[in-house]
Amino acid sequence: MNYYSLNKKAPNASFKDAVIKGLAPDKGLYFPETITTLPKSFWDNIDNLSHTEIAFEAIKQFVSPEIPEATLKTIVEETLSFDFPVVKLNDNISTLELFHGPTMAFKDVGARFMARCLGYFNKDNTNEVTVLVATSGDTGGAVANGFLGVKGVNVVILYPSEKVSDIQEKQLTTLGQNIKALEVNGTFDDCQAMVKTAFLDESLTSNMQLTSANSINVARWLPQLFYFMFAYKQLHKKYNDIVFSVPSGNFGNVCAGMMAQQLGLPIKHFIASNNENNVVTRYLQTQLYSTKPSVQTISNAMDVGDPSNFIRIQEIYKNKFEALKDNLSSYSFSDGETKAAMLEIYNNYNYVADPHGAVGYLGCKAHLKDSPNTHCVFLETAHPTKFLDVVETVIKEEQPLPEQIQSVMGKEKVAIKISTYEDLKIFLLK
Numbered sequence: 001m002n003y004y005s006l007n008k009k010a011p012n013a014s015f016k017d018a019v020i021k022g023l024a025p026d027k028g029l030y031f032p033e034t035i036t037t038l039p040k041s042f043w044d045n046i047d048n049l050s051h052t053e054i055a056f057e058a059i060k061q062f063v064s065p066e067i068p069e070a071t072l073k074t075i076v077e078e079t080l081s082f083d084f085p086v087v088k089l090n091d092n093i094s095t096l097e098l099f100h101g102p103t104m105a106f107k108d109v110g111a112r113f114m115a116r117c118l119g120y121f122n123k124d125n126t127n128e129v130t131v132l133v134a135t136s137g138d139t140g141g142a143v144a145n146g147f148l149g150v151k152g153v154n155v156v157i158l159y160p161s162e163k164v165s166d167i168q169e170k171q172l173t174t175l176g177q178n179i180k181a182l183e184v185n186g187t188f189d190d191c192q193a194m195v196k197t198a199f200l201d202e203s204l205t206s207n208m209q210l211t212s213a214n215s216i217n218v219a220r221w222l223p224q225l226f227y228f229m230f231a232y233k234q235l236h237k238k239y240n241d242i243v244f245s246v247p248s249g250n251f252g253n254v255c256a257g258m259m260a261q262q263l264g265l266p267i268k269h270f271i272a273s274n275n276e277n278n279v280v281t282r283y284l285q286t287q288l289y290s291t292k293p294s295v296q297t298i299s300n301a302m303d304v305g306d307p308s309n310f311i312r313i314q315e316i317y318k319n320k321f322e323a324l325k326d327n328l329s330s331y332s333f334s335d336g337e338t339k340a341a342m343l344e345i346y347n348n349y350n351y352v353a354d355p356h357g358a359v360g361y362l363g364c365k366a367h368l369k370d371s372p373n374t375h376c377v378f379l380e381t382a383h384p385t386k387f388l389d390v391v392e393t394v395i396k397e398e399q400p401l402p403e404q405i406q407s408v409m410g411k412e413k414v415a416i417k418i419s420t421y422e423d424l425k426i427f428l429l430k
């Protein structure tokens with residue numbers, strides 16, 4: 001499969017080049033040239049297919065021929081070595097738990113898939129790359145874990161000092177090997193700005209192949225379409241009209257769901273559930289797309305003022321506003337509403353949701369008011385103990401720490417402190 005740049009000023013790239021570059025030379029996001037729907041026989045037979053088989057059929061067209069089928073099967077199988085259960089709250093609402101991976105965030109799927117693709121491309125030691133990533137918390141852990149030990153891939157994670165949770169800091173600073181953590185004296189925006197500067201700095205890019213591991217990278221973005229299929233497999237016999245409510249920040253996840261729909265997955269509608277960072281909610285109301293600096297909320301992985309993947313969503317709908325609006329609704333909720341929802345979910349269903357999932361739940365409730373005969377699935381994008389302070393304060397009950405979290409808590413943090421872009425550059429060039 002070839003990919004074109006959405007800025008349309010760069011040559012098309014193979015899957016391999018798109019993954020290694022991350023962003024096209026014209027700074028556009030890559031998008032697949034064609035999307036071929038899967039045959040009816042695939043959907044008719046989905047109950048008999050394993051997760052690996054479903055994912056393999058879905059992703060094959062996007063990566064072949066550069067990764068041979070047998071290798072791809074192994075990559076998919078290793079990526080998906082945990083469960084994706086749907087838990088029913090009531091007749092109209094379920095949640096799809098995406099937190100059973102090693103760092104307990106949905107980003108594990110994309111990070112593990114991308115790491116294995118890069119590892120394959122470097123199998124002859126000819127394509128050494130440095131993955132540079134800024135994190136406000138969850139991305140860093142998932143990338144660190146996913147890329148640990150991958151040959152020929154050096155990972156450098158920038159995180160804002162004292163602004164990630166203890167658990168998140170441990171997840172990204174304790175692994176060693178090819179994973180280096182830089183503790184930045186500044187905010188997440190400062191980290192992100194340093195990464196962006198690095199990608200544009202020729203004195204760096206002429207010395208090393210830099211790539212990104214956030215959802216702009218096609219190998220991290222596309223595998224996210226798998227779990228919409230896994231949910232469908234679990235639900236399609238019980239419910240006709242399935243709607244997904246996706247807690248959204250950079251809109252990579254909901255955009256991946258739309259790609260699953262392009263492959264033929266019968267999804268009735270999408271809801272992009274936002275916190276107060278609501279540029280898309282406002283766009284769907286007013287048709288005006290105006291970005292804003294992000295504001296801090298308790299669902300901090302969605303504190304994004306200018307969602308990087310929205311341009312891919314526009315591409316799917318050929319920039320036709322009405323077509324997009326028919327398929328996507330968006331709602332925005334305050335921290336107060338989110339906390340009330342966490343308590344409501346706990347009291348009514350004895351279920352502990354994290355703040356991001358709770359925003360998704362509120363999106364379902366809003367949608368069901370207008371479309372009561374649908375079944376709405378909200379994505380639980382992280383395990384509640386990753387946001388322990390908020391969760392325990394709201395539901396007033398201590399939460400047991402799962403094994404994945406406990407196992408990092410006792411390890412020793414190793415991070416290098418930096419303050420300026422020059423510090424980053426010196427670190428990368430040494």
Ligand SMILES: *Cc1c(COP(=O)(O)O)cnc(C)c1O
Nearest residue numbers: 248249250251252253301381382
């Ligand atoms: C990254 C993240 C999101 C947002 O996903 P996008 O693909 O950026 O829209 C939501 N919830 C959690 C817990 C996350 O880590």
